[in-house]
Amino acid sequence: MTPLAKKLVYWYRKNRISYPWRMTRDPYKIWLSEILLQQTRIPVVLKFYEKILNAFPDLISLSKAKDAEFLSLWSGLGYYRRAQSMLHCAREIVQNGAGVFPSDLHELLALPGIGKYTAGAIRNVCYEYLTPAIDGNIRRVLARLAMSHEKLESVFLEVGKGAESGDFFQSLMELGEQICLPKPRCVSCPVQNICKSRKEHRELEFPVKKSKQKSEKFHWYLLLLERKGAHFYAQNSAREFLKHSWIFPDVLSQKNLSPSELCKNFAQSWGIKVRGLKELRTLSHAVTYRKIHAHVLAAESFHVNGVRGKWLKPKDLKNYPTSSITRKSLQVQDR
Numbered sequence: 351m352t353p354l355a356k357k358l359v360y361w362y363r364k365n366r367i368s369y370p371w372r373m374t375r376d377p378y379k380i381w382l383s384e385i386l387l388q389q390t391r392i393p394v395v396l397k398f399y400e401k402i403l404n405a406f407p408d409l410i411s412l413s414k415a416k417d418a419e420f421l422s423l424w425s426g427l428g429y430y431r432r433a434q435s436m437l438h439c440a441r442e443i444v445q446n447g448a449g450v451f452p453s454d455l456h457e458l459l460a461l462p463g464i465g466k467y468t469a470g471a472i473r474n475v476c477y478e479y480l481t482p483a484i485d486g487n488i489r490r491v492l493a494r495l496a497m498s499h500e501k502l503e504s505v506f507l508e509v510g511k512g513a514e515s516g517d518f519f520q521s522l523m524e525l526g527e528q529i530c531l532p533k534p535r536c537v538s539c540p541v542q543n544i545c546k547s548r549k550e551h552r553e554l555e556f557p558v559k560k561s562k563q564k565s566e567k568f569h570w571y572l573l574l575l576e577r578k579g580a581h582f583y584a585q586n587s588a589r590e591f592l593k594h595s596w597i598f599p600d601v602l603s604q605k606n607l608s609p610s611e612l613c614k615n616f617a618q619s620w621g622i623k624v625r626g627l628k629e630l631r632t633l634s635h636a637v638t639y640r641k642i643h644a645h646v647l648a649a650e651s652f653h654v655n656g657v658r659g660k661w662l663k664p665k666d667l668k669n670y671p672t673s674s675i676t677r678k679s680l681q682v683q684d685r
C-alpha cells in the first residue's frame with residue numbers, strides 16, 4: 351500500500367461517520383445511497399434512504415414496484431428521471447442478470463442510470479476492485495494531493511494501489527467532506543505532510559473552478575383550477591424539468607405573456623379553454639440553472655373535458671410525485 355493510502359485508510363477507519371451505507375457492502379444499498387448522495391445533502395439522504403429501504407428492501411422488490419408507487423416515495427427529491435432510471439435498472443438486472451448487480455465495469459456502465467462514478471463506487475465498495483470514481487469532493491482532494499488538474503483517474507489508481515479499495519475510496523470521500531473542504535482545514539489533515547499543494551501553499555488553486563452555467567430566467571404560468579375541493583393536475587412530458595411530476599397545467603415562457611396570449615397558449619398546448627384569467631400571486635422558484643417567476647393563475651371559467659389529468663384533493667397528493675411549487679401555489683390560494 352502507498353504511504354498516502356495507508357494514512358488515509360487509517361484515518362478513515364478511526365474517524366468515519368457511521369452512515370448506514372457505511373455498514374454494508376450490499377450493492378443494492380450502495381447503489382441507492384450513491385444515487386441519493388448525487389441528488390441531495392446527507393441529512394435528506396438519510397431520511398430517504400431509510401424510507402426507500404423500508405418499502406423496497408432489495409432489488410427484487412424494487413423491480414416489482416409500480417412507477418407511481420416509487421415516484422411518490424421519491425417526491426421532494428426532484429430529478430425524477432433518476433428515479434425512473436433506478437426502476438429500469440432494477441428491472442433489467444432482475445430480468446437479464448439473475449437479480450445480482452454485475453461486478454464487471456462494462457456491464458455496470460451498460461445499465462440505465464449508472465455512470466462512471468456510480469459504477470466505480472459499486473466496484474470499490476462491494477467487490478473490492480480498485481476503480482476510479484471521481485465526484486466533486488474526490489476531484490478536489492486528488493487535485494490538491496497531486497497538485498494537478500489532469501489525469502486524476504490515474505492519480506486515483508496510483509495512490510490507491512494495494513489498498514482495500516472500499517475503504518480507500520470512502521477515505522477520499524470522507525476527507526473531502528470533513529477536512530479537504532473548499533476552504534481546506536489542512537492543519538487537521540492526516541496527509542498534510544505528503545500533500546503536494548499544501549507543501550507549496552497552493553491548495554486554494556486546485557481544482558480549477560468551472561465557469562458557472564449562466565442562469566436563464568423564465569415565466570412559469572400555473573393554472574390552478576378548482577372543483578369541489580379538488581384541483582386539476584397533469585404531467586407535462588414536453589417540459590425539460592419535472593416531467594414526471596403532477597403539477598397544474600402550465601405554460602413556460604421567456605417573456606411575460608398577456609392574459610389573451612395565455613388563453614391561446616393553454617388552448618394550443620393543453621386543449622384547455624379558459625376565460626377571465628386572474629393572477630393570484632407570483633412566486634420565485636429555482637430549478638437547476640433556471641430562475642423562475644411562477645405566476646399562479648385562476649380562471650373565471652374553464653373547460654378541461656378530454657384533457658389528460660386528474661382531479662386531486664390536497665390529501666391525495668402524498669400518493670403522487672409532485673413539486674414544492676404545487677404546495678407553494680396551494681398556500682397562495684389559502685390566503
Ligand code: SF4
Binds near residue numbers: 534539
Ligand atoms: Fe486537502 Fe490540505 Fe489535506 Fe492537502 S493538506 S489534502 S489541501 S486538507
